[in-house]
Amino acid sequence: MGRFIGFILFLCGLLLLVHPTVSLPLCSDSTAPSTLNSTLEFCPYKGSVCCNSTQDGDIQRQFQGMNISDPACSSLVKSIVCARCDPFSGDLYIVNSTPRSVPLLCNSTSENSPQSNQAATDFCSTVWDTCQNITIVNSPFAPSLQGRAGVPTNSSTSKLSDLWLSKTDFCNAFGGSSTEESVCFVGEPVSLNNTKLPSPPDGLCLEKIGNGSYLNMVAHPDGSNRAFFSNQAGKVWLATIPEMGSGGMLELDESKPFVDLTDVVNLDTQFGMMGLAFHPNFAQNGRFFASFNCDKVKWPGCSGRCSCNSDVNCDPSKLPSDSGSQPCQHQSVVAEYTVNGSASQPSLATTAKPTEVRRIITIGLPFTSRHAGQILFGEDGYLYFMMGDGGGQGGDPYNFSQNKKSLLGKIMRLDINNIPSSEDINKLDLWGNYSIPKDNPFVEDQSALPEIWAYGLRNPWRCSFDSERPSYFMCGDVGQDRFEEVNIISKGGNYGWSVYEGPLLFVPNSSPKESTPIDSINPIFPVMGYNHSTINKNTGSASITGGYFYRSNTDPCLYGRYLYADLYASAIWAGTETPKNSGNFTTNDIPFSCAPDSPIPCSSTPGSPLPALGYVFSFGEDNDKDIYVLTSSGVYRFVPPSRCKYTCSLENVTTTVGSLSPTPSPPSHASRSTNSWSSLVLLLLLLFTCS
Numbered sequence: 193m194g195r196f197i198g199f200i201l202f203l204c205g206l207l208l209l210v211h212p213t214v215s216l217p218l219c220s221d222s223t224a225p226s227t228l229n230s231t232l233e234f235c236p237y238k239g240s241v242c243c244n245s246t247q248d249g250d251i252q253r254q255f256q257g258m259n260i261s262d263p264a265c266s267s268l269v270k271s272i273v274c275a276r277c278d279p280f281s282g283d284l285y286i287v288n289s290t291p292r293s294v295p296l297l298c299n300s301t302s303e304n305s306p307q308s309n310q311a312a313t314d315f316c317s318t319v320w321d322t323c324q325n326i327t328i329v330n331s332p333f334a335p336s337l338q339g340r341a342g343v344p345t346n347s348s349t350s351k352l353s354d355l356w357l358s359k360t361d362f363c364n365a366f367g368g369s370s371t372e373e374s375v376c377f378v379g380e381p382v383s384l385n386n387t388k389l390p391s392p393p394d395g396l397c398l399e400k401i402g403n404g405s406y407l408n409m410v411a412h413p414d415g416s417n418r419a420f421f422s423n424q425a426g427k428v429w430l431a432t433i434p435e436m437g438s439g440g441m442l443e444l445d446e447s448k449p450f451v452d453l454t455d456v457v458n459l460d461t462q463f464g465m466m467g468l469a470f471h472p473n474f475a476q477n478g479r480f481f482a483s484f485n486c487d488k489v490k491w492p493g494c495s496g497r498c499s500c501n502s503d504v505n506c507d508p509s510k511l512p513s514d515s516g517s518q519p520c521q522h523q524s525v526v527a528e529y530t531v532n533g534s535a536s537q538p539s540l541a542t543t544a545k546p547t548e549v550r551r552i553i554t555i556g557l558p559f560t561s562r563h564a565g566q567i568l569f570g571e572d573g574y575l576y577f578m579m580g581d582g583g584g585q586g587g588d589p590y591n592f593s594q595n596k597k598s599l600l601g602k603i604m605r606l607d608i609n610n611i612p613s614s615e616d617i618n619k620l621d622l623w624g625n626y627s628i629p630k631d632n633p634f635v636e637d638q639s640a641l642p643e644i645w646a647y648g649l650r651n652p653w654r655c656s657f658d659s660e661r662p663s664y665f666m667c668g669d670v671g672q673d674r675f676e677e678v679n680i681i682s683k684g685g686n687y688g689w690s691v692y693e694g695p696l697l698f699v700p701n702s703s704p705k706e707s708t709p710i711d712s713i714n715p716i717f718p719v720m721g722y723n724h725s726t727i728n729k730n731t732g733s734a735s736i737t738g739g740y741f742y743r744s745n746t747d748p749c750l751y752g753r754y755l756y757a758d759l760y761a762s763a764i765w766a767g768t769e770t771p772k773n774s775g776n777f778t779t780n781d782i783p784f785s786c787a788p789d790s791p792i793p794c795s796s797t798p799g800s801p802l803p804a805l806g807y808v809f810s811f812g813e814d815n816d817k818d819i820y821v822l823t824s825s826g827v828y829r830f831v832p833p834s835r836c837k838y839t840c841s842l843e844n845v846t847t848t849v850g851s852l853s854p855t856p857s858p859p860s861h862a863s864r865s866t867n868s869w870s871s872l873v874l875l876l877l878l879l880f881t882c883s
């Protein structure tokens with residue numbers, strides 16, 4: 193009994209977590225399902241599952257304790273308690289952010305149900321009809337467990353008809369139908385309709401609207417047609433974005449940055465300003481954040497704990513001398529700034545002082561490469577901070593990525609709204625001024641740092657949240673020798689590095705190292721990616737640049753697909769998910785070209801060594817959900833495909849498009865672009881070099 197109560201508490205613990213509408217295979221504790229070779233002993237699940245053998249055994253004991261005599265009812269109830277193991281259990285057990293004791297039981301058929309096994313099933317009625325007169329010990333259908341008023345009972349043994357007045361009452365409490373975004377339970381594992389894969393877009397049409405070379409673009413949080421752009425050196429500009437189809441260019445005055453942090457940012461081959469984020473309530477509180485690298489030797493403000501330390505078996509005095517004149521000479525910093533004082537209200541601010549309000553975090557770097565550095569606010573209001581494995585020869589030589597005592601090779605999740613006192617920061621042994629969200633995955637784990645949200649990453653270069661489905665937290669992760677990957681980041685997920693490189697076992701080509709035992713980890717494999725061998729046969733270089741789920745109507749043939757690119761190859765891929773919400777992607781390398789009427793011509797120089805577009809550093813998304821490509825040659829925006837004479841049957845092509853030139857040139861695979869790449873680009877050339 194004690195064990196059973198423990199189990200219930202364990203479930204309740206999981207269920208306390210608030211969860212957005214889920215639409216991806218996720219467990220009720222927000223973690224990704226794991227992969228199981230064989231069927232569980234008790235519950236009929238295998239493959240992608242949300243239970244391990246321990247939990248399967250707990251469910252079996254819970255079920256046996258119910259002592260259900262009737263075989264028909266018994267089998268239905270078994271299927272219901274086993275739904276915990278369903279890969280969609282997060283969706284089944286948390287409906288409208290409210291946790292449930294029983295999965296959502298399908299009570300009707302819905303015309304546009306995404307589920308293949310839901311047709312004509314009123315499973316809720318079936319449960320009532322079959323079980324209403326059957327005694328169940330510790331019934332999971334008790335009203336109190338569902339947070340509902342039913343028939344009051346003080347007995348632990350009850351029939352449904354003791355607990356609920358009627359089928360209608362019962363099904364009001366437990367029933368529901370699946371919708372576009374959610375699933376319901378019919379007594380067997382959730383299965384999605386295998387819809388036909390839509391054909392890939394004919395091509396992507398781009399226009400060039402700016403000449404500058406930027407690493408970050410962040411839409412203004414006030415929802416206006418403005419966005420912030422930052423470069424590697426540490427300058428941020430506030431630009432007005434031209435209306436789609438207006439023929440205008442980015443309005444940005446290079447000589448008038450919004451803020452200039454170049455005095456503190458250390459600019460070098462692989463160092464600089466890597467990330468920029470605005471507080472979701474920036475329009476009220478004026479808070480914004482920059483992520484950059486600094487150099488202790490050049491700036492006294494550059495001080496913090498060294499990520500090479502005794503906790504992680506790293507002796508700073510043994511680091512190679514080319515990593516700096518002193519251990520952890522270079523640091524990754526996230527610092528907070530404000531526009532208070534520069535305008536009457538934050539949205540009107542066009543400049544900010546480069547005065548640091550608060551240091552959020554400082555992490556001393558062991559080597560000079562692979563420290564990612566993007567920062568992003570999630571819908572949950574927390575700040576996500578992407579960190580690479582810290583570099584070094586032979587692929588993560590100190591095993592930082594798999595070591596949960598290290599912040600390297602991790603995605604961190606920090607609460608920057610509740611800043612503890614310095615006393616508490618010391619007591620909690622934090623690396624800076626933030627608090628730990630209660631539901632971070634490793635808060636209870638003494639062998640892990642509580643900042644960690646996900647681990648096993650190499651160099652997460654450009655992550656984004658799907659604006660329609662926040663559980664789709666996408667990251668490109670740059671590979672080493674063979675594979676570039678796109679991951680869906682989930683709570684506590686291990687993305688495999690450096691045991692795996694993408695789906696492949698990683699075998700370092702330098703001195704063979706005894707790596708983390710393969711069987712000891714349960715990695716989450718990428719959902720998209722490409723082999724190095726498929727691109728850039730000339731140079732062999734490859735480095736992924738993660739992008740966005742396209743959610744604009746500008747190119748309706750792109751809607752709902754995930755876009756990503758390669759830094760060197762100027763190839764752009766679109767990932768299409770079928771069935772929708774399954775996490776199963778098919779990818780296509782999509783041809784692209786520049787609109788003949790592009791506001792800035794995408795000029796080309798025959799024989800230029802630069803790939804088309806230059807180097808693709810990053811993507812951006814504006815407040816209209818239009819998508820931008822930030823490259824060494826400038827800023828490009830996706831425009832209606834017809835402007836490049838690509839056919840998209842979903843596009844409404846009007847014959848009189850003012851800005852369309854009378855004789856558009858036929859689309860080429862890509863317009864070669866040349867001129868205005870800055871010298872910084874040369875530095876950046878090596879930024880992501882893979883081996």
Ligand SMILES: *[C@@H]1O[C@H](CO)[C@@H](O)[C@H](O)[C@H]1NC(C)=O
Binds near residue numbers: 229230
């Ligand atoms: C899982 O499956 C793989 C191949 O599919 C096999 O090599 C491995 O032995 C299996 N593991 C277990 C624990 O059954």
Ligand SMILES: *[C@@H]1O[C@H](CO)[C@@H](O)[C@H](O)[C@H]1NC(C)=O
Binds near residue numbers: 245247
């Ligand atoms: C099963 O999962 C639970 C909860 O995540 C964990 O505490 C337990 O150690 C796991 N058991 C096994 C055998 O992996």
Ligand SMILES: *[C@@H]1O[C@H](CO)[C@@H](O)[C@H](O)[C@H]1NC(C)=O
Binds near residue numbers: 259261329
């Ligand atoms: C289980 O049910 C049977 C009758 O169906 C009863 O005899 C037995 O005592 C019950 N066991 C428990 C533990 O309630």
Ligand SMILES: *[C@@H]1O[C@H](CO)[C@@H](O)[C@H](O)[C@H]1NC(C)=O
Binds near residue numbers: 303304309311
């Ligand atoms: C899903 O499949 C069911 C039956 O297999 C069908 O009735 C339903 O229309 C399908 N839904 C969609 C969105 O295709």
Ligand SMILES: *[C@@H]1O[C@H](CO)[C@@H](O)[C@H](O)[C@H]1NC(C)=O
Binds near residue numbers: 321322324325
């Ligand atoms: C359950 O009991 C109700 C009322 O006593 C009766 O109408 C119904 O037929 C019974 N159902 C089953 C499945 O025995």
Ligand SMILES: *[C@@H]1O[C@H](CO)[C@@H](O)[C@H](O)[C@H]1NC(C)=O
Binds near residue numbers: 346347
């Ligand atoms: C439930 O509680 C009521 C009043 O508190 C009592 O009269 C009744 O006997 C109890 N029933 C059981 C099954 O314990």
Ligand SMILES: *[C@@H]1O[C@H](CO)[C@@H](O)[C@H](O)[C@H]1NC(C)=O
Binds near residue numbers: 300364365369
């Ligand atoms: C199914 O359950 C939902 C939620 O309680 C309710 O709103 C809906 O009316 C039910 N549909 C049917 C057909 O019972």
Ligand SMILES: *[C@@H]1O[C@H](CO)[C@@H](O)[C@H](O)[C@H]1NC(C)=O
Binds near residue numbers: 386776778
């Ligand atoms: C994944 O998508 C492909 C292409 O549409 C399809 O053939 C395959 O069945 C899907 N796999 C799953 C598990 O749904």
Ligand SMILES: *[C@@H]1O[C@H](CO)[C@@H](O)[C@H](O)[C@H]1NC(C)=O
Binds near residue numbers: 402403441792867868
């Ligand atoms: C961008 O560069 C092109 C070609 O050098 C030049 O014609 C154009 O005026 C520049 N545009 C801006 C906005 O700087």
Ligand SMILES: *[C@@H]1O[C@H](CO)[C@@H](O)[C@H](O)[C@H]1NC(C)=O
Binds near residue numbers: 476477478530
């Ligand atoms: C800026 O102003 C807002 C609104 O008055 C206030 O909430 C915030 O604390 C201020 N921030 C700083 C850093 O002064």
Ligand SMILES: *[C@@H]1O[C@H](CO)[C@@H](O)[C@H](O)[C@H]1NC(C)=O
Binds near residue numbers: 505590709
């Ligand atoms: C990396 O991990 C492996 C296995 O866990 C270990 O043998 C090796 O010594 C580690 N390397 C370092 C530098 O700690």
Ligand SMILES: *[C@@H]1O[C@H](CO)[C@@H](O)[C@H](O)[C@H]1NC(C)=O
Binds near residue numbers: 745748842843844
């Ligand atoms: C195209 O036109 C149809 C009918 O006028 C409209 O419903 C649809 O929203 C339009 N699509 C786009 C992408 O503008």
